[in-house]
Structure formats: C-alpha cells, structure tokens
Amino acid sequence: MPNFIRLAPVALSVTLAAAAHAAAPQPLSPPAQPKLVVVMVVDGLPNEQVLRYRSQFGAGGFRRLMEQGAYFQNAHQAHGVTVTAVGHATVLTGAYPYMHGIVGNNWIAAGTKESMYCTEDREHTYLGVKTQPSDGTSPRNLRVNTMGDELRYSNGNQSKVVTVSGKDRGAILLAGKTGTAYMYADDTGQFMTSTYYMKSYPQWVTRFNEAKPADQFYGKSWTPLLPAAAYEHDADDDLVAPRATGEERNRFPFAMASDSGQLDSKYYNRLRSSPFLDKLTLDFARAAIAGENLGKNPAGVPDVLGISLSSHDYINHAYGPESRASHDHLQQLDRLLASFFTDLDKSVGLDNAIVVLTADHGFPNTPEFYQSRQFDAGRVDGKKLVADLNAHLAATYKLVKPVTAYLLPNIHLDYEQIAQAGLKREDVEQAAVRWLAKQPGIADAYGRTQLENGAVPRTRIGTLMQRAWNRDNSGDVMLVMKPYWIIGGGKSGTTHGAPYAYDTNVPLFMMGKRWIKPGPSGAYTEVQDIAPTLSYLLGVRPPAGAEGRVLAEFLQK
Missing domain, CATH: 3.30.1360.150 (Gyrase A; domain 2)
Incomplete structure (x- = not known):
C-alpha cells in the first residue's frame, strides 16, 4: 500500500492557500529583443568566393561576421530557378516560389501571354521619376507576407521596415507588403521610391538626393585594392572577357565617366558595375538609420533595415566569379561592410542589433573557363x-x-x-x-x-x-x-538560374551577441530558415508561407 502523508485539516488549508498564492499568474518579463534587425543580401555572391578569398579580408567586414557570428557554410537557396527576384522574395518570407509566386525576374502572364516583371504594378509609378510600364513599383505580385509584415502587425505598425537596393526588385521584395522600399535610379544617380509607399519624400531623402552623392565618382577610376600578386590565380581577362575591336573599357582601371563628358544616364548606369553603387547604397542606408531613427523606436519595438547590394551580380555577369574584377570587387565590398558595421555600432550599437547577411543566388564560372579545364560546358x-x-x-x-x-x-x-x-x-x-x-x-x-x-x-x-x-x-x-x-549567346560573361550547387550555395551569416552563438556550421541550411529564425527571436508568428526551420542550435539560451 502506498505510504501517503496525511495532513491535518488546518495544515492542509494553510498549504493550499500557499499553493494558490504561488500559482497566481505572475507578470512575465518579455525576452530581450534587438532594437534593430539588419538583413543584407549581396546580389550574386556564391559562398565559394567567400571561402576562396577569406584570407584577404580585412578585420571588420566578412571576417567580423565569421568571428562574431554564426556562419552557415552549407546554406542554400533551396529552389531550382536561382535568380534575383526569386532569391529576394525567399529571404524574409521563408517560402518557396510555388508559394510566394515570384518564379523569375519576369514571367509570361497567363491571361495576356505577355511578359510580366516581378514587381510590376501599373497602378503605381516612381515618385517624381519617369516610369516605364514594366518598371518595378510595388510588391503586388508577392503572394505572401514577410517577417517584417508580421512584426508590424504584432505591434500595430509601430516598427519601421525600410529597405534599399541598387535594383527595384531587391528593395521591394525585402520590404514586403507594409515596409518602405527605396531603389537606385540609374537615369539620375538618386534613390527613389514609388507611389505605392508614399505621396512625397521625407526630408532626409530629399536632402540625400539634393547632395547628388553619385556625382562624386565622376572622373574617378576603380583600381585593384590589393597588390598584383594577390590576383595571380584569377582567370585571364582575355579568356573570360575578350575585347571587342576597339573596346578599352572591360579592363582595369575602370573609368567612371561617359562618352558625352557630362553627368548623364550612361555614367549613372556605369556605376552599377563598380564598388561605387555599393557605397552609395550603404550611404543611403546610413541616412535611413538617422532619418528614420531606426533602432531608436520611441515605442520600444524593433525596427528592420533591409539592404540589397547589387554590384557583385553585374560584375559576375560580365566577367564570371573566377575573374580579377569579381575578386577585387569582393575585397572592396568587404572594406565597405567594415566601415558600415563600425558606423552601425556607433549609431545603434551592434550589441543591440542582429545582422544577417546572405545572397539571392550564386554563380557559375563562364563556359569558356570550364572548357579550358576540360569540362563539358x-x-x-x-x-x-x-x-x-x-x-x-x-x-x-x-x-x-x-x-x-x-x-x-x-x-x-x-x-x-x-x-x-x-x-x-x-x-x-x-x-x-x-x-x-x-x-x-x-x-x-x-x-x-x-x-x-x-x-x-x-x-x-x-x-x-x-x-x-x-x-x-x-x-x-x-x-x-x-x-x-x-x-545565352555571345562569347563572354555568364549567368545563373540553375539548380546546381554553384547557383544554390550562398553564404549565410547571423550575428547578434545576445541572441546568436558564434561559430561555423557545415549542416545543411536553407535561406528559407532566416524568416522563421528571426520571427522566433522577435516573438512574432512566422510569415504565412514560411517552410523553413528555426536554427535553434545556434541561438543563445
């Protein structure tokens, strides 16, 4: 027979009263939240390049992410059509294309059988800038919400979600349905938004554009950052980018100028294939942090800053990731990131922030490079x-x-x-x-x-x-x-979009001292895991279409 302990009636009543008091609901302290979540996407960066050039990085950029953050080296954009729009749509929705609906940069519309641009919306135009019918002006085609949308829903839209990119699709698809997207206008060298987001620009955007920051690079050249010996293993320029007759512009030093000798659209367009567009994008992000008080929300809720850096994609398309141009650009970007992280630490404090860096897709080498190594290409x-x-x-x-x-x-x-x-x-x-x-x-x-x-x-x-x-x-x-x-035709350059590892395997870094355990991981991970993980850390439900997992093994307890 079990040996129960019997209590006297008085003792029992006292014990029950004490138990009832102990069981009374106690106020719960909410888990510490970051003041700012920074989500960065380097357009067209294969993880292979990060590994190959890691010994040349400086102290504060990629190396900081490697040393202070979790580095998922086997992360993948886990879908078969690996292009810019699809990858950007995936990052903060956590969804696959069959669900989020962005199946390419363009696709054929079922009704008209005409090309539909991924962020096309003819009900909206660029704000104060000439707009073509197929320009990207809203997230209308994105069928699910993002982590930022869920965050704003959870606190009555008090969180701010601001994104910026060299491409309209890079900014719009990170911003989701309720954020605000800004993108580079290669006709003017300024940053613009669309009527989907607002009717007039905030003063900080007007001040930024009136300073004409893109004009500062006119007449300057992009020259290699490192000594010549650092590039000795890169592919020969004549193999990956043979010169056409009279062509002088596809070699270092790359001059930032135009045929007219004036500041014009050709010059502003040329900045896209250089580190200078990345610098402009990060400078605009700095202005957004200050202008919108990101990370200092008076409601005490987190804000989100999305940054898509576009230049690496343009350079890899033209020269391939095996080229000296791509190699040097990654080193230039590393130094730009170091400067940005330093400024972010001063303005918000990196101890108060979570930083995520990934890519929308990787890149294959040029077919000619593969052929030179006896591959069927x-x-x-x-x-x-x-x-x-x-x-x-x-x-x-x-x-x-x-x-x-x-x-x-x-x-x-x-x-x-x-x-x-x-x-x-x-x-x-x-x-x-x-x-x-x-x-x-x-x-x-x-x-x-x-x-x-x-x-x-x-x-x-x-x-x-x-x-x-x-x-x-x-x-x-x-x-x-x-x-x-x-x-594709031609005899130079390359493109992406395949389901093979060179296009799917991208870097994934997550850094946040109070939330993320630092260290490398070789475990299979998907970019689709970013949104569920951030949602968990922010205490909000995952986006509707999210199918990734919470990367719990790298979270601080």
Whole structure:
C-alpha cells in the first residue's frame, strides 16, 4: 500500500492557500529583443568566393561576421530557378516560389501571354521619376507576407521596415507588403521610391538626393585594392572577357565617366558595375538609420533595415566569379561592410542589433573557363532552341506554332489549339520533354501535368524544380540545363538560374551577441530558415508561407 502523508485539516488549508498564492499568474518579463534587425543580401555572391578569398579580408567586414557570428557554410537557396527576384522574395518570407509566386525576374502572364516583371504594378509609378510600364513599383505580385509584415502587425505598425537596393526588385521584395522600399535610379544617380509607399519624400531623402552623392565618382577610376600578386590565380581577362575591336573599357582601371563628358544616364548606369553603387547604397542606408531613427523606436519595438547590394551580380555577369574584377570587387565590398558595421555600432550599437547577411543566388564560372579545364560546358541559343522545338511539335502533330511564348526555363504551349486538334495536352508536353532532353546542353525537362501531379523524379534536382514551379505563373514545360551550360549567346560573361550547387550555395551569416552563438556550421541550411529564425527571436508568428526551420542550435539560451 502506498505510504501517503496525511495532513491535518488546518495544515492542509494553510498549504493550499500557499499553493494558490504561488500559482497566481505572475507578470512575465518579455525576452530581450534587438532594437534593430539588419538583413543584407549581396546580389550574386556564391559562398565559394567567400571561402576562396577569406584570407584577404580585412578585420571588420566578412571576417567580423565569421568571428562574431554564426556562419552557415552549407546554406542554400533551396529552389531550382536561382535568380534575383526569386532569391529576394525567399529571404524574409521563408517560402518557396510555388508559394510566394515570384518564379523569375519576369514571367509570361497567363491571361495576356505577355511578359510580366516581378514587381510590376501599373497602378503605381516612381515618385517624381519617369516610369516605364514594366518598371518595378510595388510588391503586388508577392503572394505572401514577410517577417517584417508580421512584426508590424504584432505591434500595430509601430516598427519601421525600410529597405534599399541598387535594383527595384531587391528593395521591394525585402520590404514586403507594409515596409518602405527605396531603389537606385540609374537615369539620375538618386534613390527613389514609388507611389505605392508614399505621396512625397521625407526630408532626409530629399536632402540625400539634393547632395547628388553619385556625382562624386565622376572622373574617378576603380583600381585593384590589393597588390598584383594577390590576383595571380584569377582567370585571364582575355579568356573570360575578350575585347571587342576597339573596346578599352572591360579592363582595369575602370573609368567612371561617359562618352558625352557630362553627368548623364550612361555614367549613372556605369556605376552599377563598380564598388561605387555599393557605397552609395550603404550611404543611403546610413541616412535611413538617422532619418528614420531606426533602432531608436520611441515605442520600444524593433525596427528592420533591409539592404540589397547589387554590384557583385553585374560584375559576375560580365566577367564570371573566377575573374580579377569579381575578386577585387569582393575585397572592396568587404572594406565597405567594415566601415558600415563600425558606423552601425556607433549609431545603434551592434550589441543591440542582429545582422544577417546572405545572397539571392550564386554563380557559375563562364563556359569558356570550364572548357579550358576540360569540362563539358557551353552556351545554348534560347531563341533557336524554342524555334526548333516549335518546328518539331508542329510537324509531329500538324499544329501551327504550338509554342505561344517563352521565358526560359519556362515554355508555354497553345492548349486551346492542342484541344481543338483532338490531342491530349500531356502527350504534347511529353513530346516536348523528350525532344528537349536530347538537345545539347539540356539535362531534362518537366511538363505541366507532371508538375501539377507532383510526378517529377524524387531527386534533389527534381525537388528543387518542383518548388520553383507555380501553377499560375510558370510555364507548361520547364527545362533544366546540364551542369556548366547556360542559356545565352555571345562569347563572354555568364549567368545563373540553375539548380546546381554553384547557383544554390550562398553564404549565410547571423550575428547578434545576445541572441546568436558564434561559430561555423557545415549542416545543411536553407535561406528559407532566416524568416522563421528571426520571427522566433522577435516573438512574432512566422510569415504565412514560411517552410523553413528555426536554427535553434545556434541561438543563445
């Protein structure tokens, strides 16, 4: 028989009273929150470059992130179409493209069969700047919310979410539905927003633009930062960027000027492919911190600053990540980050902030570089490929131009004509898939019926491509390039967008002394993990489409 302890009635009543008092709800101290969350995206930075050049970094930029933050070296943009808009849409939504709806920088709109730009919204225009119909002016096409949206919802919109980028899509897709996005105007060298966000500029933005900071670089040159010996293992310029007749501008030193000899749009556009646009972007971020009092919110709630640095993408497109230009730009960016972190420490205090740095996608080397090392690599003329596919399907099924539109890797078929001919759409899709898979540079393809039914191969590549496909915005056939092959003509430069590690593996740093344990990690991680992790630290629910996990093993207790 159990040996229960019996209490006298009086003692029992006293004990129960004490227990009731102890069980009474006590005020809970909310967990410490950062005053500012800074989310940085380096456009087109493969993690491979960070590792390859790490010994040359200075003390305060990437090295600071490595030493004081968590460094996830096996982090991936875990979807199959690795381009700027898709990657930026992923960072703070935690969603895959099939959910957030941003399937490319552009896609073919289902109704019109015309190209739709990712942040296009013809109901809004740039504020005070000439706007083309397909310019990026709002997050209308983003189908889910962001961590910043959830933060603002949780405290009655008292948190401020401000983003800035050299590209409209870089700023808009980080800002979510309720933040405020600013982007570089390469016609004027100023930073602008759109009527989606406001009717007039705050005074701090007007002051920044009136100072014409972009003009300071006119007549200056971008020259290598390090001694010549530091670049001895980089690819030869003549291999990755052969000169056209009379071309003098694709070699160091890169002159910041224009043919007219005046400050004009060609000059402001030229800044994009240099460290100077990154400096301007970070300077605007500094102005935003001061102008909006970010990190000093009077309501005592956290603010969010999103910064997308665009230049590395432009440089890698032109020269490849194996080039001296790309190598030096990363070193220049490292020093710019060091200066920015120093200023952030003075204005807000890094002990009061969480800093996240990642990339929207990686980059392959140029096909010519791969070929020089005996890889099967090359370029595919997309226009010819689709024309030949059209001819093949037309001849096979006696159809007239069955391919109605394309923005590779997506191809759209004329389902109405196919039905009128008494054909099954799946049969035509699979005929296209079989033909494409036999073409040089093409590894595989998937049809709409396969993708709708989740019938793609259960491989890593199949999974990534399934995640990248959205039933409304994607095509009827989606192709996959072979490793080291790209879509595009010409004889120089490279591009991204593939499901291979060189395009998916990006750096991911998270730094915040009070919240993040420092140290390296080789565990598989996804960029989709950023939003759930930040949401957890901020004490708000994850964004609606988030499918990543909280990186709990690197959080301080």
